[in-house]
Amino acid sequence: MEFRRLTASDLPSLLELYRQLDADDAESTMEHSMEAWKEIERNPDIRYFGAVDSGRVVSSCYAVYIPNLTRGNRGICFIENVITDKEYRKQGLASRMIDMAVSFAKERHCYKVILQSGMSRTEAHRFYESKGFNGTSKKAFDMRLED
Amino acid sequence: MMDNYSMIQAAADDFETVRQITQETIRAVYPAYYPAGAVDFFCRHHSDESISADIASGKVYLLCDDETIVGTVTISGNGINRLFVLPQHQHRGYGRALLDFAEQKILSQHDTVRIDASFPAKQIYLKRGYRETEYHVVRTENGDYLCYDVMVLSKGGK
Numbered sequence: 001m002e003f004r005r006l007t008a009s010d011l012p013s014l015l016e017l018y019r020q021l022d023a024d025d026a027e028s029t030m031e032h033s034m035e036a037w038k039e040i041e042r043n044p045d046i047r048y049f050g051a052v053d054s055g056r057v058v059s060s061c062y063a064v065y066i067p068n069l070t071r072g073n074r075g076i077c078f079i080e081n082v083i084t085d086k087e088y089r090k091q092g093l094a095s096r097m098i099d100m101a102v103s104f105a106k107e108r109h110c111y112k113v114i115l116q117s118g119m120s121r122t123e124a125h126r127f128y129e130s131k132g133f134n135g136t137s138k139k140a141f142d143m144r145l146e147d
Numbered sequence: 148m149m150d151n152y153s154m155i156q157a158a159a160d161d162f163e164t165v166r167q168i169t170q171e172t173i174r175a176v177y178p179a180y181y182p183a184g185a186v187d188f189f190c191r192h193h194s195d196e197s198i199s200a201d202i203a204s205g206k207v208y209l210l211c212d213d214e215t216i217v218g219t220v221t222i223s224g225n226g227i228n229r230l231f232v233l234p235q236h237q238h239r240g241y242g243r244a245l246l247d248f249a250e251q252k253i254l255s256q257h258d259t260v261r262i263d264a265s266f267p268a269k270q271i272y273l274k275r276g277y278r279e280t281e282y283h284v285v286r287t288e289n290g291d292y293l294c295y296d297v298m299v300l301s302k303g304g305k
Contacts, residue, residue, distance in 0.1 A: 002248075004156035005205055096155075103158035
């Protein structure tokens, strides 16, 4: 198993993995996905991590560094799209993904790392708490926007 | 041995680990092959600055077997650099795993793999199909000499 930052050549495999994230997610063409990927790659504050098994992305998350003007100008790191292929769960892969994201946050001298998890996903909550996240200190809000 | 190994791209906070594997392995293995001046030269060659820069550009990998980090390799373009397995973990196939990994990665994008071969490892590279393409002699600070081969593996050459 290889644990590394993802690159453009991993995109098809990553998108395949994302189908497990939300089966109802709106389909995108490879062309549009590649456009989005290029925007991601141009931004040094976004980093995609993956566990890659024989060329296949089987676990992933991404981290975004956000500059900040409080806390001595130490930034915030936001983690999104944490996912592991259903055939590869219970092997500690997501744990390694989170470790890589946290290392990135430390490299950028962030003062905190944040992520959100669905209210009902208690097993995921236990996992994040085992990784050192506090699941009770904040209440997250999100607002969904129309197209 | 080699129960459950993985290759991990090193992050900034792995710097000390990479530095330690590099320095410890050179100090333990090279004195049997090179004079003192050459050993110091190798230690300085893998400077903190070069390790940091390579980590920042995502070129450095760690070989981790069941949570223990046993070795490291740096992949720069088509070159394999800084390939070391800690002395206490040698002769268990880790070096081969690092080479397999690096060669595969390089050959997916390049036609050849290039490596600066030290004496201790030259025989291994010959057996894997590498050929010497250049021979270098460096005179070190204290007057000791250091020799190494540039070796190249061609796609389909193994």
